[in-house]
Amino acid sequence: MSPKPLSGDAFHDPSNTGPRTTQQIRDGGTFSVYASIAINAPTQVVYDAILDVQKWHEWNTFVPKVDITGHPHPHKGRLKMMEGTNMTFHVQMTPDEQTTSKETCSHCEPLKLRTKHGSMPLANSLPHEPSLPDNLTTSAKGTEFLGKAPLTRIRWNLHNASIMTPGWVIKAERVNEIEEAEDGTTLYRTWEAFGGLAASHVKKKYGEVLQARFQDWCRDLKKYAEGKHEGGSEEGE
Numbered sequence: 001m002s003p004k005p006l007s008g009d010a011f012h013d014p015s016n017t018g019p020r021t022t023q024q025i026r027d028g029g030t031f032s033v034y035a036s037i038a039i040n041a042p043t044q045v046v047y048d049a050i051l052d053v054q055k056w057h058e059w060n061t062f063v064p065k066v067d068i069t070g071h072p073h074p075h076k077g078r079l080k081m082m083e084g085t086n087m088t089f090h091v092q093m094t095p096d097e098q099t100t101s102k103e104t105c106s107h108c109e110p111l112k113l114r115t116k117h118g119s120m121p122l123a124n125s126l127p128h129e130p131s132l133p134d135n136l137t138t139s140a141k142g143t144e145f146l147g148k149a150p151l152t153r154i155r156w157n158l159h160n161a162s163i164m165t166p167g168w169v170i171k172a173e174r175v176n177e178i179e180e181a182e183d184g185t186t187l188y189r190t191w192e193a194f195g196g197l198a199a200s201h202v203k204k205k206y207g208e209v210l211q212a213r214f215q216d217w218c219r220d221l222k223k224y225a226e227g228k229h230e231g232g233s234e235e236g237e
Contacts (some may be wrong), residue, residue: 033191174190
């Protein structure tokens, strides 16, 4: 019997590589990788940094280069990640090993902020709970809940069509959560679930490396966002 997806404290333990639920990998897959960090910068800065993939080389030592191979609005100026964007990630797995990964952005929410009354648009669910389907109506999800933290989610998936490999062989989904804290700073959480027959091989070969590189990703993002905030650059271009 497959293990149940992690929840509660176990979900937020970066040393635990058990299954974590994502939108498209509901059972959490074979294994997952998780990291989180507090960032002393507004959520807008963090949100913009993640979506502006053509600037990842300025901060992201894990994925320092991204090629946009397909975009819903290909004739715009500098392209940023949005739903429907197809990308090639150039991954620096270790100092001596580089690889590429074909990804597609499957979900990109508008940034959610606290209102002046302290309420917020209701997020799908807490990070340790299964996400509700994105196609639920607003009335089904609710519109505002007092006292709830505003969560913004961005997700991308391994683009199986591009690599000509079916999902039953390998599938992966990355979740990014951006939460605005009460003081206006940011709580950032990210995890990726891996499933399919080849997932156990990926875990054996790269599991520990991925854990370390997810931590690097968070530290890199924190340093970049806080530097942008301190330098007075808080708005997306």
